[in-house]
Amino acid sequence: MISLSASSAPSIVVRDVSVTYKTTLERRPTLRNALTRMGRREKVVREVEAVKNVSFDVPSGTVLGVVGANGAGKSTLVRAIAGILPPTEGRIDVFGRVSTLLALGVGFNRSLTGRDNVRLGGLAAGLDRDKLEEKYDEIVEFAELGEFMDMPMRTYSSGMYGRLAFSVAVNMDPDILLIDEAMSVGDARFRRKSANRMRELCSQAHTIVLVSHALGSIRELCDQAIWMDHGVLRMWDEPEAVVDAYTEFLEVGQDAVTLEDV
């Protein structure tokens, strides 16, 4: 494994981190099923070793790309850095305020309006009310949702969901931005706009962790990249090298499809 020299102080330090969790195989776990199962010694809880003994640093101001197949532990790793799923072994140090944009985005309560969802999401993330009020207009303007902000989120299209989520994440002035699979939200125009905003954030002194299957954007936006494979860190290097090795591994060659988006 190649260790890249860190020119500035690290924003994120990940040391020997493993993340395991138990999950249920049942689609909807119920007391009834649990009781009827008792006599049968059937196993419905599975332990997942999602991340195994991973170490790396992200220097301040660096954009780190994370590539890997589905189920390689990318999302779990990002969740661990965000503090949502603390590690089972090792230690993660994060310096600064984190904003997350994970696959599922904002909008936890679909019967509440976009405005309420943004406000509640911000408060839960630890922002104070005044700061939130101050940022609110920027968020709405960027998301281009206008009067939809005062409608219940169940009336939103999935593109609108994505736009709002992206807008919240990037407009919160985070020191560290964690993005998971969220590059391609909205229509072509919004996609261009969000790509521009990403470039802007990358060129400013923000630390960004970007999980994406779009190898093109990893190559274009990132300063470093890591490749996760079955929970293990396979490679940590310049994005070019990682993307090359990863595509070679996939044996698909670098055709336009892989580079654009899958």
Place this chain on the structure above:
Amino acid sequence: MNEDTNVTTAAQPQPHHRENDFAEQHHVYEPHLVGLPPLGQYLREAWRRRSFAQELARTKLRAQNFNTVFGQLWLVLNPLLLAAVYFILIDIIRGGGRDEDFFAHLMAGIFAYYFVSGAVRNGTKSVVSGGRLILNTAFPRVLLPVSAVIIAFKRFVPTVVVYVPAHLALGLPVGPEQLWVIPLVALLVLMATGLAMIVAALQVYFRDLKNLMPYLLRAWLYSSPVLYYAHEMPERYRFLLDINPMGQMLAAWSGVINQAQAPTSHQLLVAAAWAFGFLLIGFFYFVSRERDFAVRL
């Protein structure tokens, strides 16, 4: 592990970004000791984000039309009608032997019971309905059941206001002993919070719990001294007062509110033991399961 974290935090240089006031944080994520996060830090964070719980309660109440005249009216009418129905039912069963004082007892008891059962019902849904927020944001999850209790409490307050004129109209005693209502409400809040945490976490593992709750809550109402006076209970059922977490609490409640009698020390002791017991068990159970929520929802 805890001490290690603190020492290292102190030794590390201060975070370099300082452009705004939230940039102060240095987060350390380490394995949880016996499944529990560092509690001091956890409680501090929960306190810092208390406005989230308040805002969530306010938003949900707004969605339930709590802020409209008819919404408020319904909140008061609903338990009042229920009290009237129970009064007639019990009066019929007892052959017409109930006086008006009993109606005041019913009202007070039903209002208190509705506060706790409302908190439990809201609490059951609190974590499961926070799905996306839990998957996407790191925050102390106890704020979700706490918000459920805030909602129930805000719905409880107007019913207290309705009780006062009824009490005066019935010519029931008024006295300084009625100030005992304050610690009793505090105990009710603690117990409701503990219970809400327990059911909120259990609901994640057993999604049919919320279908079971109405039955459990009904059984709880019938075994509590609400539809009857505690002193009327036959000897062989008296043990229910101590076993039922709300038994002695509601016995004291009726005495304090309806008759302006100070609660007995036995009543207070049992009620406080149940309330603090539920709060502690609920808190530790909830927090120890909390990490799981992000992968189980």
